[in-house]
Amino acid sequence: MGRGLVPYLCCPDAAAAIEFYVSVFGATEVQRWTADDGRIGHAELSLAGEPLFLADEHPEIGVRGPLTYGGTPVSFVLGVADPDAIAAKAVAAGATVERPVAEQDDGSRAGWIIDPYGHRWNLQNRGVELPVDQLRERVGGKYTITE
Template identity: 70%
Template sequence: MAMVPYLCCADAAAAIEFYTAVFEAVEVERWTGDDGRIGHAELTLAGQPLYLADEHPEIGVRSPRALGGTPVSLVLTVPDADATAARAVAAGATVERPVVVQDDGARAGWIIDPFGHRWNLQTPIEHVTPEELRDRVGDRYRISD
């Protein structure tokens, strides 16, 4: 069994450029229709497949821009969350939450890419046991066993 994110982008060609430049994704294949829209593209990101396509509203495929935002967040573990976030912002992303040390032992922050997709960029910096996490979180959350 496997799960592959499939993103819809208002400009899939520009999204491919962004993801390859900022996240060091590798383009595997691209299917472009007679109308110039990308019907399917496959990238490899962090060793895993990522699919994307242009908007095709005639079949219900709409991007976060068309929908007014996204309820989905993509988590990407990177060697340096600060540097990756800085590259993303330089390439047109916006910071939703700045990169800081999190209770779970990761240095992480959230960006919205130029296509409306939310990314949690994280770099593990320490191992945190479940007990340590409960102590750090305190009364803010109830953590199940």
């Protein structure tokens, strides 16, 4: 395989999730394995040049998504050129806003959405990389920044 770390999402409707990630985030579908019962056992997308795997829920083997569990402790950070536009597109496609897109202390413009399948995404445009001394000044004691 040789791909390093690859996120593997579980969704209650993987076919709809694939369409969401393709239409909203600009992913491309690489392959899909559909079982006789119609559930997707495995799919591979390419998102921002990196692989993203996903499948339908298969509770009989312990594969369940965040909606089944009532939320997720995992977040994904996706660099995009225009986080405002992508967040609006995501909401129009069924996502909910967790934190609206806004200017951040680190100089980025970012916001958080929950996709219709329960996965949390931070949509951000890094903007300019600030030197650590400027970051420390901007956060004003809220955080200790180490190098």
